[in-house]
Amino acid sequence: MTTTAPVVQVRxxxxxxxGVEAVRGVSFSIAAGETFALLGPNGAGKSTTIEILEGYxxxxxxxxxxxxxxxxxxxxxxxxxxxxxxxTSGESGNATVTELLRHFAGFYPHPRDVDEVxxxxxxxxxxxxxVGKLSGGQRRRVDVALGIIGRPELLFLDEPTTxxxxxxxxxxxxxxxxxxxxxxxxxxxxxxxDEAAQLGDRAGIxxxxxxxxxGSLDKLGGADARVPVVRWRDGNGLVxxxxxxxxxxxxxxxxxxxxxxxxADLEVIRPSLEDVYLSLVRGHEAMPAGSGAAASTNEGRxxxxxxxxxxxxx
Amino acid sequence: MSATVLxxxxxxxxxxTLVLGLSRIGYETRLYFRSPDTLxxxxxxxxxxxxxxxxxxxSSGNIGANPDGTGGVSVGAYYLPGMLAAGMLLSGxxxxxxDIAGEKSDGTLKRLGGTPLSPLSYFLGKIGQxxxxxxxxxxxxLLVARxxxxxxxxxxxxxxxxxxxxxxxxxxxxxxxxxxxxxAPRSGxxxxxxxxxxxxxxxxxxxxxxxxxxxxxxxxxxxxxxPLKWMAQGMRSVFLPESFAAAEQSASWDxxxxxxxxxxxxxxxxxxxxVTFRWIRRDA
Numbered sequence: 001m002t003t004t005a006p007v008v009q010v011r012x013x014x015x016x017x018x019g020v021e022a023v024r025g026v027s028f029s030i031a032a033g034e035t036f037a038l039l040g041p042n043g044a045g046k047s048t049t050i051e052i053l054e055g056y057x058x059x060x061x062x063x064x065x066x067x068x069x070x071x072x073x074x075x076x077x078x079x080x081x082x083x084x085x086x087x088t089s090g091e092s093g094n095a096t097v098t099e100l101l102r103h104f105a106g107f108y109p110h111p112r113d114v115d116e117v118x119x120x121x122x123x124x125x126x127x128x129x130x131v132g133k134l135s136g137g138q139r140r141r142v143d144v145a146l147g148i149i150g151r152p153e154l155l156f157l158d159e160p161t162t163x164x165x166x167x168x169x170x171x172x173x174x175x176x177x178x179x180x181x182x183x184x185x186x187x188x189x190x191x192x193x194d195e196a197a198q199l200g201d202r203a204g205i206x207x208x209x210x211x212x213x214x215g216s217l218d219k220l221g222g223a224d225a226r227v228p229v230v231r232w233r234d235g236n237g238l239v240x241x242x243x244x245x246x247x248x249x250x251x252x253x254x255x256x257x258x259x260x261x262x263x264a265d266l267e268v269i270r271p272s273l274e275d276v277y278l279s280l281v282r283g284h285e286a287m288p289a290g291s292g293a294a295a296s297t298n299e300g301r302x303x304x305x306x307x308x309x310x311x312x313x314x
Numbered sequence: 315m316s317a318t319v320l321x322x323x324x325x326x327x328x329x330x331t332l333v334l335g336l337s338r339i340g341y342e343t344r345l346y347f348r349s350p351d352t353l354x355x356x357x358x359x360x361x362x363x364x365x366x367x368x369x370x371x372x373s374s375g376n377i378g379a380n381p382d383g384t385g386g387v388s389v390g391a392y393y394l395p396g397m398l399a400a401g402m403l404l405s406g407x408x409x410x411x412x413d414i415a416g417e418k419s420d421g422t423l424k425r426l427g428g429t430p431l432s433p434l435s436y437f438l439g440k441i442g443q444x445x446x447x448x449x450x451x452x453x454x455x456l457l458v459a460r461x462x463x464x465x466x467x468x469x470x471x472x473x474x475x476x477x478x479x480x481x482x483x484x485x486x487x488x489x490x491x492x493x494x495x496x497x498a499p500r501s502g503x504x505x506x507x508x509x510x511x512x513x514x515x516x517x518x519x520x521x522x523x524x525x526x527x528x529x530x531x532x533x534x535x536x537x538x539x540x541p542l543k544w545m546a547q548g549m550r551s552v553f554l555p556e557s558f559a560a561a562e563q564s565a566s567w568d569x570x571x572x573x574x575x576x577x578x579x580x581x582x583x584x585x586x587x588x589v590t591f592r593w594i595r596r597d598a
Contacts, residue, residue, distance in 0.1 A: 076328065
């Protein structure tokens, strides 16, 4: 089973509900062992895409292969190789955390040890508590624990850390890093860009049902989007900015021009992933879909007849 | 399972549908007894109704008594078969219809649908849970009837054989109808509102709360379309004296008809369950 074929392969995926096109020609692939983050605003088509890959939804067009199988035809053996953490929790309020995990572990051919998963998910103190009595964040940990109990080859995480406090989020990240180290392939959607940066090897940004950029997280948006800005306050109290790929040189010249004096409020700002992301998404919303930069990395599938994207809830 | 020890790297086979079904029965039954709503409206409901009827009508004397007041059976004894039938219906139809509709809307089914659990194992778990809880309910009902209400229970083995097949047949039929009916409510919250009236009306027209033999003929005919009437009639044949058969619609217990009606509803429930059940509500 040592294949180099991608674990997930999506080609020109389309999905429409009634007359609304929720996903309009998305293509990407995820290699074995890779963590791929799918980013995008609410209603952009992230969850629709992920649910098609999970086998929950049928697609309207395009080709999809997950672990070498079309999710539409995925049987129980195929499901046994997946771990799914849905965006919304499933209730099993009257079962305790341990009971629920032990029960689910029984579904899989080689599950993880229940106690190990409880510890890894940070649920030790709540192991004997009924799920219905847990807080939202704790319940989310149960969702994650249920997603990994079957020792999945491919793990889907749809906004997994919603409702987590910062400490829980860091705990979750180390749990995911452990899974990555074991070779688990992960598809993650998140609204937290620091989370994507922490965990993701590559990311794709979806807006308006289209993939507007894809690449490794430090390359998203291209070099232009990452040009640093030198900012300072000049002698008249005005804020000055200069975009430059050589910020040290700009600062050195600035100091020289001030005869060695310290420039007031000097900053060198490198656009964060969040800045890059926001500029990409806003850029996409501002321009007619299919033209210009949109879908530039997406095998050039441009359709000039497409209307300006309006936020549509999937 | 012991075979895996011999293999260097355990490549466990996927758990079988049957094993998972049995595991589901245990899990489902445990959760059943942790749900206060289900306990009150499904498990103990027939006890409550039997208690109320006994308390309310006992002073008016035995049912089916001779003009001189002798003979007949006590009110409790008369209502016991109806309550047993109601228990079968509640344990299957009401319990599962509300339960599964709730699981559909709270995400439980969607989550299960993403696991390698076979829908067949899921159904085994539900039907098994209905079976286990219905047996406990009927056993307890008979115990209360005998010990608390001092109702004489039949001693003939043939009567208990009839009880067994009517019970098994009726419970399985109810379970399938419950699964089928769970598709009707649009949300878990509205499930009780949709299911309870159906079950309640059936109980009134099928001779659970009202003496079937005193109902107008059109109502008797209407009730004959539905399975509860036949479950109640089968149970009356077990627990009421032979003389009561004369009051039935065709002046006999009509056990072959009971079997036939339950059989038709069983097949119908099975087909409807198969056709309507989905792990998730399908999108367009």
